[in-house]
Amino acid sequence: xxxxxxxxxxxxxxxxxxxxxxxxxxxxxxxxxxxxxxxxxxxxxxx
Amino acid sequence: xxxxxxxxxxxxxxxxxxxxxxxxxxxxxxxxxxxxxxxxxxxxxxxxxxxxxxxxxxxxxxxxxxxxxxxxxxxxxxxxxxxxxxxxxxxxxxxxxxxxxxxxxxxxxxxxxxxxxxxxxxxxxxxxxxxxxxxxxxxxxxxxxxxxxxxxxxxxxxxxxxxxxxxxxxxxxxxxxxxxxxxxxxxxxxxxxxxxxxxxxxxxxxxxxxxxxxxxxxxxxxxxxxxxxxxxxxxxxxxxxxxxxxxxxxxxxxxxxxxxxxxxxxxxxxxxxxxxxxxxxxxxxxxxxxxxxxxxxxxxxxxxxxxxxxxxxxxxxxxxxxxxxxxxxxxxxxxxxxxxxxxxxxxxxxxxxxxxxxxxxxxxxxx
Numbered sequence: 001x002x003x004x005x006x007x008x009x010x011x012x013x014x015x016x017x018x019x020x021x022x023x024x025x026x027x028x029x030x031x032x033x034x035x036x037x038x039x040x041x042x043x044x045x046x047x
Numbered sequence: 048x049x050x051x052x053x054x055x056x057x058x059x060x061x062x063x064x065x066x067x068x069x070x071x072x073x074x075x076x077x078x079x080x081x082x083x084x085x086x087x088x089x090x091x092x093x094x095x096x097x098x099x100x101x102x103x104x105x106x107x108x109x110x111x112x113x114x115x116x117x118x119x120x121x122x123x124x125x126x127x128x129x130x131x132x133x134x135x136x137x138x139x140x141x142x143x144x145x146x147x148x149x150x151x152x153x154x155x156x157x158x159x160x161x162x163x164x165x166x167x168x169x170x171x172x173x174x175x176x177x178x179x180x181x182x183x184x185x186x187x188x189x190x191x192x193x194x195x196x197x198x199x200x201x202x203x204x205x206x207x208x209x210x211x212x213x214x215x216x217x218x219x220x221x222x223x224x225x226x227x228x229x230x231x232x233x234x235x236x237x238x239x240x241x242x243x244x245x246x247x248x249x250x251x252x253x254x255x256x257x258x259x260x261x262x263x264x265x266x267x268x269x270x271x272x273x274x275x276x277x278x279x280x281x282x283x284x285x286x287x288x289x290x291x292x293x294x295x296x297x298x299x300x301x302x303x304x305x306x307x308x309x310x311x312x313x314x315x316x317x318x319x320x321x322x323x324x325x326x327x328x329x330x331x332x333x334x335x336x337x338x339x340x341x342x343x344x345x346x347x348x349x350x351x352x353x354x355x356x357x358x359x360x361x362x363x364x365x366x367x368x369x370x371x372x373x374x375x376x377x378x379x380x381x382x383x384x385x386x387x388x389x390x391x392x393x394x395x396x397x398x399x400x401x402x403x404x405x406x407x408x409x410x411x412x413x414x
Binding site: 004015018019022024025027028036 | 144145162242245404408
């Protein structure tokens with residue numbers, strides 16, 4: 001196995017979990033945002 | 048007299064072969080409506096660059112100037128991202144953030160292809176640029192190619208845009224191979240979901256930019272420009288800018304981007320074995336992406352009570368909205384009363400964000 005192939009495999013081993021971790025962070029933050037600022041409260045504030 | 052014959056005298060079979068390649072791209076764009084906004088200008092750009100002693104390319108050629116100013120400087124992809132951001136509606140994603148997991152799974156093809164490309168002898172940067180075709184996102188492919196493999200910019204772009212157009216042909220057989228008829232018939236209920244508030248819509252692009260930027264500063268240009276475009280749309284206070292980004296900016300940059308990419312397809316660079324391999328690997332990336340998304344959805348079904356139709360996993364490859372439509376049509380073909388379009392489009396939108404994140408991760412990790 002060449003160095004490049006090893007590097008590519010290491011990249012996959014690190015990048016895939018890293019990407020999922022970032023996405024999980026996005027998911028959590030998005031859910032929190034959606035919960036924190038519901039439409040009802042926004043409408044009530046406007047009224 | 049010699050000056051008038053210089054073109055004919057220097058014409059080679061390679062130039063003519065490239066005219067044929069360009070003709071195929073233009074034919075696909077016009078006759079079959081395959082990504083015409085990009086393939087048409089790319090095709091014509093390839094013709095302009097493959098005329099011996101063409102004044103369009105070279106030190107003083109306008110296409111070479113555009114290449115330096117717009118592509119190598121990364122300006123065009125970033126401007127396109129602003130335009131795409133202004134066209135995006137992230138509401139389905141905000142209502143159902145879990146869709147992002149499918150989007151992430153469907154980026155598997157990027158990393159699998161990087162390994163395969165490395166096995167075939169490409170260096171790591173070239174392999175990374177080839178793998179990014181699997182992001183199914185033209186500007187991301189161009190952006191990463193500009194950083195990692197400028198020599199392969201032409202074939203990488205052609206592969207990315209061609210395979211995006213070919214999603215209706217590439218994805219269905221892969222999906223059918225990996226799913227049973229029973230799985231394809233799974234119905235997904237529509238739960239009444241709370242609409243998204245304007246505050247959330249405004250904070251979402253800012254939040255995503257900050258998180259992505261702090262984790263991988265190198266991804267800020269990509270994600271930041273996408274989210275900036277979205278912010279001007281959802282803010283509701285700069286309607287003129289939003290409309291300009293969606294129309295004038297998108298059209299103008301697309302026009303220049305396509306013809307400039309075409310100018311990188313000179314015969315000497317394009318008619319080599321390496322390009323054939325790149326085009327093949329692009330297809331591999333799309334296949335692995337689709338497989339990754341579908342298999343992830345099947346794995347999720349092992350642990351959840353309400354089963355999901357595993358076909359929606361395939362929509363995570365980005366290629367918006369083509370992939371979502373393809374999967375929704377497949378579900379309807381199996382059962383004309385099974386409507387999964389909303390779920391499919393939600394995952395498809397998630398795929399757009401995830402493909403940019405994947406591009407950012409690759410940029411951050413490949414040195």
